[in-house]
Amino acid sequence: MPVSIGLPIVSTCSVDTCGFNHDANCHAGAINVSATADGTHCVTATHTDTPAGREALAAVGACSRTDCKFNDAMVCNATEIQVGADFDTAHCLTFATA
Incomplete structure (x- = not known):
């Protein structure tokens, strides 16, 4: 099922676990x-x-990091984001301070 409501996609994820x-x-x-x-x-x-999951790529549904330049009313407005591993957590690598 394609994302058709204008949400940014998760373009890559390096969280192998x-x-x-x-x-x-x-x-x-x-x-x-x-x-x-x-x-x-x-x-x-x-x-x-x-x-786990579906065939379609994930979208960013919500973001509570309001100090990010891509955050608009708790919705990500980046074209796409990247997620990366750091120990046992998954970080949004696209985050940029507003």
Whole structure:
């Protein structure tokens, strides 16, 4: 099912331990990004060896990192984002301070 409501896609994901990651592509359907004490995280990341998700690439459903230049009313307006691994968390690598 293609994303047709104008949400940015997750163009790449390097979180190998996430069940939604298949061949460096996120298949969660939609992800949420959140601000935490140590960064900007994809809170949808599910650390499992069990494959999960759909065929379509994931979109960014919501982002609570309001200090990001791509955040407009808690919606990401970047064309696409990249998610990357850092220890046991999944970070939004596209985050840029407003």
